[in-house]
Amino acid sequence: MKNWKLGTAACALALSAAMTVSAEAQVLMAHDKDFWRDGMDVMAEAGNFEHTGYVTEQYRAFLQSSMSANNPPDIFTWWTGNALADIVASGQVADVGELWDERIAAGEFSEGTRDLFSVDGVTYGIPMLLARWVVFYNMEMFEEHGLSEPTTWDELEQAAETLHAAGITPFHATVQDGWRGFIWFSEIMIRQNVEAYHGLHDGSVPYDGPEVQAVFDQWLEWYEAGYFSDPRSNEEVEEFARGEAAMYLMGEWATGTLLENGMTIGEDLGVFIMPNANPSQAPGVIVEGAPILISQEAWENPEARRVYEFWASTDGANVWAEAQSLYTGNLSATAPNAIIQEISSDIEAGGHTAITRWWEAVPSDLQGDIVAELSSFMLDPTPETAAEAMANMQAFNADYWADQ
Amino acid sequence: MTSPHNMPDADLQQLDFSRYAEQERRERRRSMWTALGFMSPAIILVSFFLLYPVAYNVYISFTRWRRFTGFDEWGGLSQYQRLLGNPNFSEAMANTIIWVGVSLVLPVAIGLFIAVMLRGQKMEETAKSIFFLPRVLAPTAAGVMWFYVYAPDGVLNSILSFFTAEPVTIGWLYNESTVTPSIIVAYLWQTVGLAMVLLLLGLAAVPKDPLEAASVEGATRWQIFRHVTLPLLLPTILVVVILSVLAGFTVFDHIWVMARDFPGKRTLSLTVYMYVEAFDRSSWAYASAIAVVLGVIVLSVTWLQVILQDRIDRMTK
Amino acid sequence: MAVDLTTLDYGVIARDEARRNRENRGVFVLMMVLSIVWLAPFYYLIVSVLKSPAEYVASHPLALPSGIMPLFANVTDAWVEARMGFGVLNSLLYGVVGAGVAVFIAIMAAHGLARYRFSGRTFWFMLIFAGTIFPFQMYLIPLFFTYLELGLLDTRIGMILFYTAICIPFPVLVMRNYLTQMSSEMDEAARMDGCSEFRLFFSIILPNCKGPFIALFLLQFTWIWNDLIFSTVLTQRVEVRSVMSTLQVFQGAYADVSQTVVMAASLLASLPTILLFFVLRRHFMQGLQVSSG
Incomplete structure (x- = not known):
């Protein structure tokens, strides 16, 4: 009998532990950026709100379903491009245009940034992150081999050749976590033919046509020349930081992790925007925007609105930059780090146009299937795999557009 | 059992049987309500x-599912038609069939091999524990460990080199x-122990x-095994086979954890494909x-099991 | 029986004996080799958690560690950085409450099924038992949406309720057989004495079920502890996630942590089942017998 009582007591104890859930009502921000947990904690403290981080794939399901139950979180992160158009169609996301009018008038944001967060001329989000996709490079390696930041495609290839001849892997790229397959594909494509890149996303350019073939030709050529690292790594960022390759194409948000892993800006860590392969093309840069949205209901709630505006404010941007070294596109805020400052001035000088990242631009139904094909190619870079990947990608693509 | 206590001393001809039947029915109804009372938490949950x-x-x-609005539209068999035409589904199905074949x-x-070898050996107890040991690791934990064993710079490659x-x-x-x-090897490492213990x-x-x-x-070991042990062991073998086939259809954890960087992860089994979709x-x-x-597949296998079990039961009796 | 010793072929017997010995030695060697192969991954797991991240990168993956001190750093990192602490405590809660309540409810149901005579017993039994025959994939989407609507998604109480429900049918099957075989003399006597059905269950039936209760509890606890898929689908916040889900998320999303820490986290996640196995091997094997029958 004694055991029974013990068991019952244990159950009761456990149950009461389960019931004690924090009760204080603060504005809740839902996000899938738990890898920035520390920075989010700082922001939540400064802006007096609560936040909950989810795993990306669950997060999407969570938001889609909570919207279908008419119960979205107050404030939440999402994606730009197609995904934004999708979620806006639910009619539960607030139009935040007046906030932008205010901020642009105050000179804090540019119209160009606003476009990234708009669907059909209506703005629905503010940036949690505005990241340009750039090439990080190991300055020590470049200096040692007498190289400077390439300004043309030929210089880029020469730099790769020089490094490769010296036994250094020029380009670092992996399939870690399953989503990275599109990075080099889309970068090569915008450098060769930005028009065709845009065409991919409305179904007018096929994935098995000459435009994509040209991308694979270039990609394959570099693989065959041995320019790329082993794609099967689980420590992509760390490996670049450890000097296992010379150049690393990634969003600016990787800066923080690179610094944490022991790199120093200006000593061994430099950055440049990849030059165009087609010199007649206007300069451009891939921009990834991570929007924060607010539900219609929360938009009417002054407390939720205060938290939302905090994110868009210069103060908020400064706290965020300090805490997580991330840039929101706020022009009056201090640049989070020298990398971002350099890119911002490069873009200003070069007049680069912003190009939506492939991940956001592609219809979300196609993301997974196409990235899987691109990753397969990286794992086995041969003409046969390239042909197979192109055929498969086009099969998914054609299937999708036939349905629209 | 339900004996009427105050049976009147009466002529049997005049006995009112329907009264006893009624009493019996009432008794049964009362037991039913008591029993249902005990069963209700289980039934409700x-x-x-x-x-x-x-x-x-x-x-x-x-x-049909409308994004952000719900399942508001009747789609008939359209989802099943989509299944048939989708190459990912056929690939996932093919891989599931491999899993089932292996299981x-x-x-x-x-x-069986290990069990027969171990039988009567001095080290039976120790060896039994060794082969069963992987089973005490959680599938997820084992998957994580094997993920590193199989890594390009991992243990397996370093042994091979x-x-x-x-x-x-x-x-x-x-x-x-x-x-x-590769995933199957890790899976077998974990599951063979259970099969062995059951067979022992x-x-x-x-x-x-x-x-x-x-x-x-003077029969040889093999002859004894083939003609004496095996037929007697058939019912146990059937149980083990069915258990492992059902498990083979529904393997998820091992694949999910170990194939996390494999681009075609979604096609590795029906369970993973369902989750990703x-x-x-x-x-x-x-x-x-x-x-x-x-x-439907799992239910058919279960049904097959019931039939087979029945047949074997009759055979052995 | 009189055997003419002179006619016995000692040579044949000796040869036979020798063959058997040879065979036994062969079997022994083979089993030794197999055992080593079987244990090798454990060896790898153990030497890995004993190395510091730097040591792990520098040495051969199978090399012996230089000390055992890094173990503590690895475990602390796993507990704090990977937030395995939440997972372990949550799973402990889900496992103890879920399995305990489930087996208790199952014994009640089995009592109803086995010890009362009424029509429709098979129906009710099949209804409960039907809970075990469908693949888990059929529960996931409806549960996800139902939980969302009811506000149970991402809550501890939601997890406990589900784990309790899914752990009921199998113990019902086992306990029904057990209680059918138990003699009913005692309850008849108790009823004669005017004992209520409720008291009968608690003071006569339940105390007699202690053995199978423990075996079934351990079995179901282990199942809940090891579950990955339901926790992945039904929980989102790290504060609510089960240990397996935490481990999987940790391995995936925070890959910039050393492998030694991930290995320590896997070991941590398996610790209760390993302990249970060694401490309660007898009960475990009993549980196994139960599950195979």
């Missing part, structure tokens, strides 16, 4: 959390041709006399149809 979802899942598979043969074959005397960097979990076999229990129940008789007559791509209705297909 099981109905709400297990049976209702199954029915709801079948319903969803006949609808049909290998756990029982390896388990010891033999080949040059660096080996096979990406076991990255190639289409090696990913499923079965072996312990095999009567000694025929074995000894055969042995005295539902929770990664939000194709809820389509994913429900995959779940229904899986359910």
